[in-house]
Amino acid sequence: xxxxxxxxxxxxxxxxxxxxxxxxxxxxxxxxxxxxxxxxxxxxxxxxxxxxxxxxxxxxxxxxxxxxxxxxxxxxxxxxxxxxxxxxxxxxxxxxxxxxxxxxxxxxxxxxxxxxxxxxxxxxxxxxxxxxxxxxxxxxxxxxxxxxxxxxxxxxxxxxxxxxxxxxxxxxxxxxxxxxxxxxxxxxxxxxxxxxxxxxxxxxxxxxxxxxxxxxxxxxxxxxxxxxxxxxxxxxxxxxxxxxxxxxxxxxxxxxxxxxxxxxxxxxxxxxxxxxxxxxxxxxxxxxxxxxxxxxxxxxxxxxxxxxxxxxxxxxxxxxxxxxxxxxxxxxxxxxxxxxxxxxxxxxxxxxxxxxxxxxxxxxxxxxxxxxxxxxxxxxxxxxxxxxx
Amino acid sequence: xxxxxxxxxxxxxxxxxxxxxxxxxxxxxxxxxxxxxxxxxxxxxxxxxxxxxxxxxxxxxxxxxxxxxxxxxxxxxxxxxxxxxxxxxxxxxxxxxxxxxxxxxxxxxxxxxxxxxxxxxxxxxxxxxxxxxxxxxxxxxxxxxxxxxxxxxxxxxxxxxxxxxxxxxxxxxxx
Numbered sequence: 001x002x003x004x005x006x007x008x009x010x011x012x013x014x015x016x017x018x019x020x021x022x023x024x025x026x027x028x029x030x031x032x033x034x035x036x037x038x039x040x041x042x043x044x045x046x047x048x049x050x051x052x053x054x055x056x057x058x059x060x061x062x063x064x065x066x067x068x069x070x071x072x073x074x075x076x077x078x079x080x081x082x083x084x085x086x087x088x089x090x091x092x093x094x095x096x097x098x099x100x101x102x103x104x105x106x107x108x109x110x111x112x113x114x115x116x117x118x119x120x121x122x123x124x125x126x127x128x129x130x131x132x133x134x135x136x137x138x139x140x141x142x143x144x145x146x147x148x149x150x151x152x153x154x155x156x157x158x159x160x161x162x163x164x165x166x167x168x169x170x171x172x173x174x175x176x177x178x179x180x181x182x183x184x185x186x187x188x189x190x191x192x193x194x195x196x197x198x199x200x201x202x203x204x205x206x207x208x209x210x211x212x213x214x215x216x217x218x219x220x221x222x223x224x225x226x227x228x229x230x231x232x233x234x235x236x237x238x239x240x241x242x243x244x245x246x247x248x249x250x251x252x253x254x255x256x257x258x259x260x261x262x263x264x265x266x267x268x269x270x271x272x273x274x275x276x277x278x279x280x281x282x283x284x285x286x287x288x289x290x291x292x293x294x295x296x297x298x299x300x301x302x303x304x305x306x307x308x309x310x311x312x313x314x315x316x317x318x319x320x321x322x323x324x325x326x327x328x329x330x331x332x333x334x335x336x337x338x339x340x341x342x343x344x345x346x347x348x349x350x351x352x353x354x355x356x357x358x359x360x361x362x363x364x365x366x367x368x369x370x371x372x373x374x375x376x377x378x379x380x381x382x383x384x385x386x387x388x389x
Numbered sequence: 390x391x392x393x394x395x396x397x398x399x400x401x402x403x404x405x406x407x408x409x410x411x412x413x414x415x416x417x418x419x420x421x422x423x424x425x426x427x428x429x430x431x432x433x434x435x436x437x438x439x440x441x442x443x444x445x446x447x448x449x450x451x452x453x454x455x456x457x458x459x460x461x462x463x464x465x466x467x468x469x470x471x472x473x474x475x476x477x478x479x480x481x482x483x484x485x486x487x488x489x490x491x492x493x494x495x496x497x498x499x500x501x502x503x504x505x506x507x508x509x510x511x512x513x514x515x516x517x518x519x520x521x522x523x524x525x526x527x528x529x530x531x532x533x534x535x536x537x538x539x540x541x542x543x544x545x546x547x548x549x550x551x552x553x554x555x556x557x558x559x560x561x562x563x564x
Contacts, residue, residue, distance in 0.1 A: 040521060040523060043522045043523065045531060045538075047532065048536075048538060051538075084414070086414075210442055210443055211495045211496070212496055213443070213444060213495070224469060226469045231469075231472040232472055320413065320414075321463075322414060323446065323463075323465050323474075323476060332445065334465065336446065336448055336465070340455075346450070347450040347451070347532075349446075349448040351445060351446040356496055356500070359495075359496065359499035360496075388522055389522075
């Protein structure tokens with residue numbers, strides 16, 4: 001007698017899929033035989049749209065991909081163009097970029113932790129993590145004027161310098177945050193139910209993880225020491241002292257431990273960057289790629305021309321293509337840009353870590369129970385805006 | 390390994406696989422012959438000096454009217470052990486098939502599907518070459534340069550006479 005299997009659709013409208021992800025699951029009883037992630041419900045043609053915008057205008061599109069880590073997306077895009085044009089970024093801008101992207105990492109990990117724990121049944125976590133996330137969103141608003149779609153980074157530096165009182169606010173976050181992480185860990189790390197639901201679930205070996213293209217905490221939980229901040233330092237990351245947390249077993253519990261440890265390391269980096277924050281310009285003094293200061297623009301004819309040219313026509317990088325990648329909270333985010341010598345990018349492509357991590361879903365869930373699927377989608381830490389772009 | 394050394398090694402050992410090999414902005418870039426792709430990737434992966442074990446990205450670009458062959462498929466490989474990167478490119482035309490890398494890297498599966506979805510470039514020996522982001526019944530490939538960004542040009546009083554009426558909406562009104 002052949003056993004009958006059942007096909008079940010999880011999503012797209014399901015709170016535990018973190019957006020509009022559909023998973024077509026083939027079940028034998030409660031055991032998953034196959035899981036097919038079906039994506040694309042949020043596809044909005046961001047890459048295509050960017051081709052119709054000037055290089056500066058297109059920065060705003062990048063925020064809308066991974067809306068939990070907008071600054072990381074900004075950073076990879078502007079750094080790709082800086083690499084294409086050979087623009088030197090002032091040290092002050094680099095340090096502020098580091099502070100803001102590390103805050104972004106905290107932001108992204110907090111949402112991951114809250115939703116992931118809520119999915120498995122630890123309802124309190126979401127309230128706890130969103131309380132701390134609020135502070136980070138307020139920092140976003142403080143520096144850029146916007147809580148989520150900040151578009152704070154510009155080609156050559158930042159949109160504007162940080163306002164007065166920036167350091168006291170960051171120090172406030174740095175001082176209160178460690179005790180909050182202790183709180184989260186107190187609730188989860190040794191929690192029996194949490195351990196039962198996560199240990200041994202969604203295991204992936206180091207070799208398979210590399211083959212599947214996993215990156216970020218997903219890969220490091222399997223014991224592979226690869227963090228782009230250490231391996232190919234950018235934005236002066238080589239000047240900061242921090243560790244790369246590694247896991248051993250590559251299961252959901254290890255990924256949880258890795259990300260929580262990463263939050264502590266991020267705090268370390270922010271503190272060092274804030275202490276060493278140099279004075280100077282916040283944006284490159286190259287008026288071909290960056291607007292001149294307002295005061296000069298109002299007084300000097302030449303700067304007025306630069307200002308007008310920059311905001312109306314934009315600038316035209318030399319012909320050619322470039323790939324640049326950085327460590328986003330979710331893994332390696334890369335940006336491939338082709339320039340045809342005009343003021344708009346000819347082709348922009350992002351290597352979205354969420355899209356590639358979710359493509360390994362089948363490997364992670366095979367043989368587990370249907371309830372583990374929810375835990376595994378949570379641990380993959382996807383943002384559908386980035387998956388579908 | 391430094392980019393110069395990688396270039397030197399590839400020049401010496403695998404010169405036949407490349408149409409050209411150069412260093413641009415500190416990155417090593419190779420234009421590869423289509424037939425040699427799988428073999429070359431296996432070499433890049435297994436060679437103890439190179440160890441390109443991580444397939445970082447697959448994408449494509451449409452050079453309609455610019456290049457002799459319309460498309461370019463772009464691969465970015467990375468070595469997790471040695472932290473170096475290489476970019477490979479293959480030129481291809483509308484009706485050509487590119488060998489799939491799914492046998493070597495699982496991650497190629499979804500990324501090649503995206504390239505197929507967006508550009509209509511086909512990969513041979515791919516286990517499931519279907520659309521991934523667009524609907525299954527979608528007509529056309531959005532990232533091609535001849536695929537319009539919008540069907541209707543925005544209308545203003547100054548350009549209303551210049552806009553060609555779209556067949557799909559013949560009875561629309563101009564406000």
